[in-house]
Amino acid sequence: MSVQIRIERVGKTYFGAKGDHVALNAVSLDVERGEFFTLLGPSGCGKTTLLRILAGFETATSGRVLVDGVDVSALPPEARSINTVFQHYALFPHMTIAENVAFGLKRLRRPAADVASRTREMLELVQMTALAERRPTQLSGGQQQRVALARALAPRPDVILLDEPLSALDLKLRQAMRFELKRLQRETGVTFIFVTHDQDEALSMSDRIAVLAHGDVQQLGTPEDIYSRPANRFVAQFIGDANLLKGEVIGVDAAGQARCRINEELIVLASCDDALVVGQEALVSARPEQIRLLAPSDEGAAGEVRNVAFMGDSSLVELAVGEGVIRVQTSGETLRELGLAPGSAVRFQIPPLAARIVAGQ
Numbered sequence: 001m002s003v004q005i006r007i008e009r010v011g012k013t014y015f016g017a018k019g020d021h022v023a024l025n026a027v028s029l030d031v032e033r034g035e036f037f038t039l040l041g042p043s044g045c046g047k048t049t050l051l052r053i054l055a056g057f058e059t060a061t062s063g064r065v066l067v068d069g070v071d072v073s074a075l076p077p078e079a080r081s082i083n084t085v086f087q088h089y090a091l092f093p094h095m096t097i098a099e100n101v102a103f104g105l106k107r108l109r110r111p112a113a114d115v116a117s118r119t120r121e122m123l124e125l126v127q128m129t130a131l132a133e134r135r136p137t138q139l140s141g142g143q144q145q146r147v148a149l150a151r152a153l154a155p156r157p158d159v160i161l162l163d164e165p166l167s168a169l170d171l172k173l174r175q176a177m178r179f180e181l182k183r184l185q186r187e188t189g190v191t192f193i194f195v196t197h198d199q200d201e202a203l204s205m206s207d208r209i210a211v212l213a214h215g216d217v218q219q220l221g222t223p224e225d226i227y228s229r230p231a232n233r234f235v236a237q238f239i240g241d242a243n244l245l246k247g248e249v250i251g252v253d254a255a256g257q258a259r260c261r262i263n264e265e266l267i268v269l270a271s272c273d274d275a276l277v278v279g280q281e282a283l284v285s286a287r288p289e290q291i292r293l294l295a296p297s298d299e300g301a302a303g304e305v306r307n308v309a310f311m312g313d314s315s316l317v318e319l320a321v322g323e324g325v326i327r328v329q330t331s332g333e334t335l336r337e338l339g340l341a342p343g344s345a346v347r348f349q350i351p352p353l354a355a356r357i358v359a360g361q
């Protein structure tokens, strides 16, 4: 793979009468050709601002954007081979579906025969051929989203930017569209840069994810990296809502694993990247689904059930442990076997290496 888009120390400050607002600090990222790349972060983290700078709708205050090694920072949107799909589709209501898809091709003054054949091909790709003569208002949200994708893909752009394109759809359709988007990206080979605040969307579709917060990249990696090896406290909590437990390092081995004492009974073996010294404080991240609940007679740390929330395929159990609370995700079967209800005594284990030491206090 080769680098297609280089974001070089891009900063953005919005200057206003009531004060200035820094939306992006110096962000640097490389996106490779043919990648499904996601910008993931909570509301206000700067992801839409970064996407708009890539598209050319917004100018960076500092830094630059290179496409295939060429600085495009000063180019208007139409001079970049980058198309955007917005959250609300922005289809033209007075045009048919086929006319919407053909729009970009006609604007590029492609010969009529090419426009017709490419439009047909794109409608087939998104499985909308049967509805080609309808108008956007006669389509469901999911169908409109497909047309918006077909319209964006029709002129064969090098890159497609997608700004929360699934957020207006209901849950079931959103999940179906994840597969659809991934298929479209694979079949066309076009680079997708996808913006979302939804971690499940990001984890399920992306080749790589950049987690953004407060205008900075918190972590860049594959979904597996981000999920299993969160770089800091923010990523650990934002992805999968991990428990963060304060402890003391009581042993370190050569393989980069640390033994941490959380309380008198709870000692966990956690992986870590940084060199640690015995005696220092550490923050241990442990995901609710990785903690195992056991009977009171088993070996493990003691806790008391405070709350149980039924979630369908699993349940979330809140345990009072010493002064703190630990959340555990468990199966209905375990709940029944252990007879857990608020007030029950329980034991639990954080399996070796299900825990990780993260940066941050």
Ligand code: ATP
Pocket (backbone or CB within 6 Å): 014, 016, 021, 022, 023, 041, 042, 043, 044, 045, 046, 047, 048, 049, 050, 197
């Ligand atoms: P969301 O998911 O809510 O859209 P986001 O991560 O996409 O959030 P941005 O839209 O990039 O965030 O905004 C980043 C920050 O910059 C926010 O605090 C926002 O209020 C601010 N901001 C965005 N656009 C402007 C503007 N035109 N003028 C002033 N501040 C702005």
